[in-house]
Amino acid sequence: MLNLGLDGSVSSILCLGAHCDDIEIGCGGTLLKLLDAGDDVRVDWVVFSSEGERAAEARAGAEAFLSGAAAANVRIEAFRGRYFPFVGTEIKEYFDALGADLEPDLVFTHLGDDLHQDHRLLSELTYNTFRDQLVLEYEIPKWDGDLARLNTYVHLDDRQTERKIETLTRIYSSQADKHWFSSETFRATLRLRGVECKSPSGYAEAFRCRKLVLA
């Protein structure tokens, strides 16, 4: 197995999430690792749907995960949750503006075959918009049972793992009564992905990468 290092190779990152907590659950540990590795990383972070109390949580979540970034631009938008395919024109226009504005090295987005319609639309628009970027699709464990076979792994050390789990459960207190939102769910997902890639700590995040150019 050839391990390709992340240190120093990424200076700008775009994180796209349909709802608050998606980005943190999907790639929070990898972001902590990337920001640990590079001292000059800029992050743009967009949550497309979040309102009221959840918007405040989304801001706090972004802040906690981006404390190591040299610069961070967090946008919390208010597109109608669960209806993304039906307000697709506005969301597509939003992507057009993002594409005109940003040229990230790396984009994190939802899995293309995620069973949540909002997640799926964002993934599709990501590829429409960012055509010269490395795109990594992240997973969200949920009731639908759509965990997939993935192909790209990021080892997390114990500190990154614990920080991800602790931050998620501390900041998103409004989700505490959801049957799936628990430290056990997050730890179990990280542990299973760690098994698949023999992570030294036992923990990893996994992604799907559709296209990778080795120069």
Ligand SMILES: [Zn+2]
């Ligand atoms: Zn979501």
